[in-house]
Amino acid sequence: xxxxxxxxxxxxxxxxxxxxxxxxxxxxxxxxxxxxxxxxxxxxxxxxxxxxxxxxxxxxxxxxxxxxxxxxxxxxxxxxxxxxxxxxxxxxxxxxxxxxxxxxxxxxxxxxxxxxxxxxxxxxxxxxxxxxxxxxxxxxxxxxxxxxxxxxxxxxxxxxxxxxxxxxxxxxxxxxxxxxxxxxxxxxxxxxxxxxxxxxxxxxxxxxxxxxxxxxxxxxxxxxxxxxxxxxxxxxxxxxxxxxxxxxxxxxxxxxxxxxxxxxxxxxxxxxxxxxxxxxxxxxxxxxxxxxxxxxxxxxxxxxxxxxxxxxxxxxxxxxxxxxxxxxxxxxxxxxxxxxxxxxxxxxxxxxxxxxxxxxxxxxxxxxxxxxxxxxxxxxxxxxxxxxxxxxx
Amino acid sequence: xxxxxxxxxxxxxxxxxxxxxxxxxxxxxxxxxxxxxxxxxxxxxxxxxxxxxxxxxxxxxxxxxxxxxxxxxxxxxxxxxxxxxxxxxxxxxxxxxxxxxxxxxxxxxxxxxxxxxxxxxxxxxxxxxxxxxxxxxxxxxxxxxxxxxxxxxxxxxxxxxxxxxxxxxxxxxxxxxxxxxxxxxxxxxxxxxxxxxxxxxxxxxxxxxxxxxxxxxxxxxxxxxxxxxxxxxxxxxxxxxxxxxxxxxxxxxxxxxxxxxxxxxxxxxxxxxxxxxxxxxxxxxxxxxxxxxxxxxxxxxxxxxxxxxxxxxxxxxxxxxxxxxxxxxxxxxxxxxxxxxxxxxxxxxxxxxxxxxxxxxxxxxxxxxxxxxxxxxxxxxxxxxxxxxxxxxxxx
Numbered sequence: 121x122x123x124x125x126x127x128x129x130x131x132x133x134x135x136x137x138x139x140x141x142x143x144x145x146x147x148x149x150x151x152x153x154x155x156x157x158x159x160x161x162x163x164x165x166x167x168x169x170x171x172x173x174x175x176x177x178x179x180x181x182x183x184x185x186x187x188x189x190x191x192x193x194x195x196x197x198x199x200x201x202x203x204x205x206x207x208x209x210x211x212x213x214x215x216x217x218x219x220x221x222x223x224x225x226x227x228x229x230x231x232x233x234x235x236x237x238x239x240x241x242x243x244x245x246x247x248x249x250x251x252x253x254x255x256x257x258x259x260x261x262x263x264x265x266x267x268x269x270x271x272x273x274x275x276x277x278x279x280x281x282x283x284x285x286x287x288x289x290x291x292x293x294x295x296x297x298x299x300x301x302x303x304x305x306x307x308x309x310x311x312x313x314x315x316x317x318x319x320x321x322x323x324x325x326x327x328x329x330x331x332x333x334x335x336x337x338x339x340x341x342x343x344x345x346x347x348x349x350x351x352x353x354x355x356x357x358x359x360x361x362x363x364x365x366x367x368x369x370x371x372x373x374x375x376x377x378x379x380x381x382x383x384x385x386x387x388x389x390x391x392x393x394x395x396x397x398x399x400x401x402x403x404x405x406x407x408x409x410x411x412x413x414x415x416x417x418x419x420x421x422x423x424x425x426x427x428x429x430x431x432x433x434x435x436x437x438x439x440x441x442x443x444x445x446x447x448x449x450x451x452x453x454x455x456x457x458x459x460x461x462x463x464x465x466x467x468x469x470x471x472x473x474x475x476x477x478x479x480x481x482x483x484x485x486x487x488x489x490x491x492x493x494x495x496x497x498x499x500x501x502x503x504x505x506x507x508x509x510x511x512x513x
Numbered sequence: 514x515x516x517x518x519x520x521x522x523x524x525x526x527x528x529x530x531x532x533x534x535x536x537x538x539x540x541x542x543x544x545x546x547x548x549x550x551x552x553x554x555x556x557x558x559x560x561x562x563x564x565x566x567x568x569x570x571x572x573x574x575x576x577x578x579x580x581x582x583x584x585x586x587x588x589x590x591x592x593x594x595x596x597x598x599x600x601x602x603x604x605x606x607x608x609x610x611x612x613x614x615x616x617x618x619x620x621x622x623x624x625x626x627x628x629x630x631x632x633x634x635x636x637x638x639x640x641x642x643x644x645x646x647x648x649x650x651x652x653x654x655x656x657x658x659x660x661x662x663x664x665x666x667x668x669x670x671x672x673x674x675x676x677x678x679x680x681x682x683x684x685x686x687x688x689x690x691x692x693x694x695x696x697x698x699x700x701x702x703x704x705x706x707x708x709x710x711x712x713x714x715x716x717x718x719x720x721x722x723x724x725x726x727x728x729x730x731x732x733x734x735x736x737x738x739x740x741x742x743x744x745x746x747x748x749x750x751x752x753x754x755x756x757x758x759x760x761x762x763x764x765x766x767x768x769x770x771x772x773x774x775x776x777x778x779x780x781x782x783x784x785x786x787x788x789x790x791x792x793x794x795x796x797x798x799x800x801x802x803x804x805x806x807x808x809x810x811x812x813x814x815x816x817x818x819x820x821x822x823x824x825x826x827x828x829x830x831x832x833x834x835x836x837x838x839x840x841x842x843x844x845x846x847x848x849x850x851x852x853x854x855x856x857x858x859x860x861x862x863x864x865x866x867x868x869x870x871x872x873x874x875x876x877x878x879x880x881x882x883x884x885x886x887x888x889x890x891x892x893x894x895x896x897x898x899x900x901x902x903x904x905x906x907x908x909x
Contacts, residue, residue, distance in 0.1 A: 164840075211708075213708045240703050243706050244706065244707050245707075246707065246709055255663070262670065265700040265701055267680070278689065289680065296676075296679060296680065297645070299639065301648075301649045303650075429538040433541070440550055441553060449658070
């Protein structure tokens, strides 16, 4: 009997897992959230925050000083400059199309040369980037003000004729080489920003894999309330086989979602995921964590409506905390510490290591270890709870 | 008719409130998510960003010394921490000397985002005129581009000061005046303005986004009961009773509307009390909320009017609710130009959020009139066919 029972464990687990997958695809709504939604959101976010989409800075005003400042802004490469009129600029900033606008008086160059200050109006949009872009804009205008203001300063000091001073200062400025600021990586090579589809796709992969696996918690509750689990128990099937089978089902769903996103993002958006073996091991382990979480929620909740609310909350909440929506680099140090309580952040770090730095499986061993620990804890707790709830009359 | 509407409304309302999912999905989930999002995204405002930078003076000239001190002086300002290093451990100008390795390990060990390196010969290059362009290096942690950008802009500001005094000294010499390299303060007098209003702070905006996203789910519970009543057979009994069909429809509509408005108000009051959200003039806010809930009812009703089963309806409703929320900017601001911008402006979420954005800090609630008008327009365009469709479903 025992021998017989054990021999049937593997096919039983396989059957239960397979039906979990079939049940997921039968539900049309799942098709949308598994197949279409991840692609849509990666596309929208990619267009939104992709590398080609520098924030716009509007400049209103004419004259040498303004032209020079606008040119310096363009050269920073971090913003796009749009020259417009004052009232149009006010509208553009008000509707957040332009992140920061600057209005300079037309005779600004002259005012600086007359050794007087120039008043600039900084129009700030209500976007989060405004504060940061404001700094870039201020620097550009400050360095454009150097030549005219030195002219003013020297004219006052020397008492020389203004044309002559301007000529001398211009010539000197021309002869002096600009001080360059060069950004380098610690290795010495040029730094290149790669904030784009790669990061967004990795974040969304983790978010959607976890969320869609978690939604399966409802199926587990249904199996229980419809009495399927109890009937299985009445057959020569051990509690552990059921737990294993349901868990394998969730795991399949998660793996499927992860593989789908990897393939589609690579084909549609050219996302490079890096070393294949590492990526496969990573998503296998992460799907295991998600399966464990789904089992736990399924074991703890009593009806599937409640489970739906809780899964959305946990799925989106942990995802946000774990850095799948906003890169971890932008977190404050406290929040980064909190983020490391989520499996997402560890998996995200591993994806970065493999995808961006060309790491291999050896480099992500620590992250994989932590993820495995998550999986063991979740699955252990879930199995223990399920054993109790399943065998309760 | 009125008595019938009242009876059905009261019964449905009691049923929905007794079900825990109204509180869980309608109130607890959006609120918890808003708090989490606020914690995560709230630090983005700029001034709260923590930056750790190092500075190395390998040049030890007068100019590099001034730069070094300038950078050091910023320590402690606006979330910036500066760690100073001895010049000896710095790097050679070619960037490949052993010193470079020290900078790298310093970045790792001290958790620095970037190190400003003043290379040997920097001071000489600055004063020589002609010759080699003086170069300042910012050794960056590639994973922290935003913080590196801030460090660069600090360096940029100090470099501008050096360029200015260098120019003043050089040109002054030719003109026969020796100007002290006194820093010319306040060439530029910057006046900050917010033409579109400062808008909601990040936390309130996150909450508003979640509120308008989840009100669609809350409302859908009420609308879908029309279908489930049909499935369980209670609809037949209702139709057999001496009640006009419109009474049934009206009651379902009222229940959905009231539940949606209730959840929204609870959430926004909770936001004001617990998260210090400042929503602006209450009259404008109320008008916006009432109009937004109306569009939610209309949109969810049209889905229920087309769907075959209650389960199918809630599936599609979830898709519509999540899809519109994403497009309308519930999760992150969506571009206001291009196709995405046009699509975004077709969602009620966009108008609700934009309306709240312009109300924040406004003197009068009337600024929100165009937003309310847009919401009502969406509600009418969607609501009329929804009523026709649903009325047809009221068959035994």
